[in-house]
Amino acid sequence: MNPLALDLNEQLTQSNPVILDMLSDLGKHMFYPKGILSQSAEAKSTKYNATIGMATDDSGKLYSQTIFDLYQHLDPEEIFPYAPPQGIEELRGLWEEKILQENTDLTQKQISRPIVTNALTHGLSLLADLFVNSGDTVLLPKQNWGNYKLIFNTRHGAELQTYSIFDEDNHYTTDGFVSALENYNNDKVILLLNYPNNPTGYTPTASEVEEISKAIKNLADRGTKVIAIIDDAYFGLFYEDVYTQSIFSALTQIESPNILPVRLDGATKEFFAWGLRVGFITFGIKDEMTKAVLEAKVKGLIRSNISSGPMPSQSAVKYVLQPEHREQFEKDIQKHIDTLKERYEVTKSVVYDEKYKDDWKTYDFNSGYFMAIQVNGVNAETLRKHLIEKYSIGTIALNDTDIRVAFSCIEKDDIPHVFDSIAKGIEDLKA
Numbered sequence: 001m002n003p004l005a006l007d008l009n010e011q012l013t014q015s016n017p018v019i020l021d022m023l024s025d026l027g028k029h030m031f032y033p034k035g036i037l038s039q040s041a042e043a044k045s046t047k048y049n050a051t052i053g054m055a056t057d058d059s060g061k062l063y064s065q066t067i068f069d070l071y072q073h074l075d076p077e078e079i080f081p082y083a084p085p086q087g088i089e090e091l092r093g094l095w096e097e098k099i100l101q102e103n104t105d106l107t108q109k110q111i112s113r114p115i116v117t118n119a120l121t122h123g124l125s126l127l128a129d130l131f132v133n134s135g136d137t138v139l140l141p142k143q144n145w146g147n148y149k150l151i152f153n154t155r156h157g158a159e160l161q162t163y164s165i166f167d168e169d170n171h172y173t174t175d176g177f178v179s180a181l182e183n184y185n186n187d188k189v190i191l192l193l194n195y196p197n198n199p200t201g202y203t204p205t206a207s208e209v210e211e212i213s214k215a216i217k218n219l220a221d222r223g224t225k226v227i228a229i230i231d232d233a234y235f236g237l238f239y240e241d242v243y244t245q246s247i248f249s250a251l252t253q254i255e256s257p258n259i260l261p262v263r264l265d266g267a268t269k270e271f272f273a274w275g276l277r278v279g280f281i282t283f284g285i286k287d288e289m290t291k292a293v294l295e296a297k298v299k300g301l302i303r304s305n306i307s308s309g310p311m312p313s314q315s316a317v318k319y320v321l322q323p324e325h326r327e328q329f330e331k332d333i334q335k336h337i338d339t340l341k342e343r344y345e346v347t348k349s350v351v352y353d354e355k356y357k358d359d360w361k362t363y364d365f366n367s368g369y370f371m372a373i374q375v376n377g378v379n380a381e382t383l384r385k386h387l388i389e390k391y392s393i394g395t396i397a398l399n400d401t402d403i404r405v406a407f408s409c410i411e412k413d414d415i416p417h418v419f420d421s422i423a424k425g426i427e428d429l430k431a
C-alpha cells in the first residue's frame with residue numbers, strides 16, 4: 001500500500017476506526033498523491049510559475065474569445081437538459097469530422113464514433129474499467145503523467161512497467177520501447193502512448209512512429225493482445241517536423257486482430273479550455289457490431305459513474321466546431337499556438353547554451369507545453385524548493401534528478417531569466 005494511504009488509514013484508526021472498517025479495498029488504497037497538484041499549490045505565489053498544465057500570459061489564461069462569448073448565444077435547450085451518456089450526437093459527429101480532417105490516413109470506416117467523456121482523465125479511467133484486471137501489465141515510458149499510476153495501479157491493481165524513451169544523452173530513442181516489447185511474454189498488455197509527451201514535450205518523427213508501429217505489430221503477431229491507449233491530450237501543439245497525425249492513425253492501419261488502438265483526445269488543451277471537461281474516446285476498429293458493443297459498454301460505464309457529462313460544456317465545444325463559427329474559433333486558437341511556439345523557440349535557444357552545460361542535460365523536446373532537464377549535482381526536489389524560496393520560480397520535480405518547466409506559463413521575455421535563475425539555484429546548492 002502507498003505510504004500516503006497508510007498514513008491516511010492510520011489517522012482514521014485514531015479518529016474513526018469504524019469508518020476505516022467501512023471502506024472498500026479501493027477506499028483503503030486511495031490517497032491524494034503529492035504530485036503535480038501539490039507542487040503546483042506550493043508554487044502558487046511565485047512570480048514565474050512554470051508548474052501548471054495550463055497556458056497563461058501576464059494578463060491571465062490564454063483562452064478563446066469565441067468560447068467565452070458563446071455563453072450569451074446558447075439556447076436554454078443547449079444548457080439545461082441532460083446530455084445523453086455518450087454525449088450530444090451533433091458534437092460526436094463534428095468531433096469525428098475533426099479527427100478525420102487532422103488524421104488523413106484514417107477513414108470513417110476504420111473508427112468508432114467518438115464517445116464524449118468528462119475530459120481525458122475520465123476517458124482513461126473508463127478504459128481502465130473496461131480493460132484492466134488486477135495484475136494486468138501497463139507498459140509506459142519512465143517519463144509519464146503521474147495520474148496514470150493512480151488510475152491504473154491504485155484503482156485497478158495493474159502492474160506498471162516502464163521503459164526509457166531517452167538515451168544517456170537524453171536524446172529520444174525507440175530502443176527502450178522496442179526491447180520492452182521484444183521481451184514481453186504475457187498474453188495481454190496495455191500500452192500507454194502519450195505524445196506530445198508530458199513531462200518532456202517530445203513527439204516522435206514519422207520514422208520513429210514507424211518503428212513504434214512495427215514493434216507493436218511484432219508483439220501482436222507473437223500472440224499478445226495489445227490494447228494501445230493513445231493519450232493525445234496535447235495533440236496539435238507541434239513546433240517541428242514531427243509525425244503530426246495521431247499515433248492512433250498509424251496503429252489503426254495495422255492489420256491485426258490482436259491490436260486495439262483507442263484514442264483519447266479532447267478540448268482541454270487543444271482548445272485551451274481546461275475547465276470545460278470535454279474529451280472523447282475513439283476505437284480504431286472497422287467491424288460495426290464490435291463498434292456498437294464497445295459503445296454500449298462504455299455508455300454503461302458512464303451511466304453507472306457520472307450518469308452523463310455536462311450539457312453546457314458539450315454545447316460550447318459543439319458551437320465552436322459548427323461551420324459558421326469554426327473559422328473564427330480556429331483563429332483564436334492559432335494565436336495561442338503561435339504564442340506557445342514562440343516560447344518554445346526561445347526556450348530552445350536558451351537551454352542548450354554552452355554556459356549551462358555543467359548545470360543540466362536537456363531532454364529532447366519539440367512540442368506541447370513542457371520541457372524537462374536533468375540537473376547535475378543537486379537533488380531536484382531540493383532545487384525545486386530553493387527556486388520557490390530564493391527566485392520565486394515554480395517548477396515540478398519529477399524525481400531525484402529531473403525538473404519539468406512549463407513554458408506554456410512563462411512569457412517569452414521571461415524565459416531567459418527563468419533558466420538563468422535555475423542555473424544560479426543549482427550553483428547555490430552546490431556551493
Ligand SMILES: Cc1ncc(COP(=O)(O)O)c(C=O)c1O
Nearest residue numbers: 053119120121145198231233268
Ligand atoms: C498526458 C495527459 N493526459 C491527460 C491529462 C488530463 O486531461 P484532462 O484535464 O482532459 O482530464 C493531462 C493533464 O494534464 C495530461 O497531461
